[in-house]
Amino acid sequence: MDSHQSVADVVDNKGGLRLQWSPVFAGALAAAALSLILISFGAAIGLAVSSSSPSWRDASSALALLSGLYLILQALVSFGVGGYIAGRAQHVIGATPADVIENNDGLHGLTAWALAVIVGAAVVALVGLSAARPTIQNRPSATAAEPLLSAELDRLYRSPRRPANIDIGYERAEAGRILLTSSGHSGVSTEDHSYLIQQVAAATGLPAADAERRVDSVMGDARTAIQRSRRSSVILAFSAAAALLCGAVAAWVAACAGGRHRDGASLPEWMGGRPTTAVPIV
Incomplete structure (x- = not known):
């Protein structure tokens, strides 16, 4: 039982x-x-x-x-x-x-x-x-930098003298990829820095000195934005x-x-x- x-x-x-x-x-x-x-x-x-x-x-x-x-x-x-x-x-x-x-x-x-x-x-x-x-x-040419650094890319290629029918989508994507490297330990290489200055001067019509100052300012802002995004x-x-x-x-x-x-x-x-x-x- x-x-x-x-x-x-x-x-x-x-x-x-x-x-x-x-x-x-x-x-x-x-x-x-x-x-x-x-x-x-x-x-x-x-x-x-x-x-x-x-x-x-x-x-x-x-x-x-x-x-x-x-x-x-x-x-x-x-x-x-x-x-x-x-x-x-x-x-x-x-x-x-x-x-x-x-x-x-x-x-x-x-x-x-x-x-x-x-x-x-x-x-x-x-x-x-x-x-x-x-x-x-x-x-199709947008990168991961576009939503994160959209304001910096706008300021980088801002120019009132550029014709409205010119597409700089690839240039923006290429610049975004370069700016993403600014937060690394080595930062942006000298070759990429010089190339970006030439691209900005050609797209905006700025003198080389003004284009360099703009690139340096945007790189500093991009580095800060990436650090805050990581945080x-x-x-x-x-x-x-x-x-x-x-x-x-x-x-x-x-x-x-x-x-x-x-x-x-x-x-x-x-x-x-x-x-x-x-x-x-x-």
Whole structure:
């Protein structure tokens, strides 16, 4: 009898530990949707960790830090809601011990978090590809320097005497590639520096001395812009990684809380539940 009972318990426990995909999908979709809403709201009020606009270079460090903190906060909220749904909607099968149920709830929340991250990454990739395709088709000679150093390239080739029907797209792309090397350890080589001065003088009609002063000024501005862009990229990468890690923890904890609410049990003290008072034995 005891052996049959133990076998039944094992079967029930195995049934209770099965991963149920309906709660996982529900929690993941809720987390991805809420994350998109919160990120859109943050962008609407000016909270962004990076931007392609040249005016972003003048943004203060406090704004970058606040934007990173908001990214982490929205991850805690969105993944917490998704994990709670995944834990609350799970159906426990069989007579499973409480600690096993709690771990299973946390597993559902963590799986919902992973699926939401994949969905969000896929949406971002599709949006990025759709936004980059028209630029590549319209500007075949454009380089990575064009969105970053567009203001510097405009100032480099600015000339009121140049005819309007002359296309300098290739010259801009070539100058952009040269300016990108200004932030390296060796900087712009002497050959590239002289070549860029000749190109600017030929395209704008400036004397060689004026063209050299303009090139030197633009190189200094480009070096500063690249350094600030790198700093923003570091803040973005760190904030995104911290947000994802905090989101995983929030999804696990919220799923465990959702499972306790589902079973009618009280939350432990580390989840914010009321402390249990010991009943004196008479």
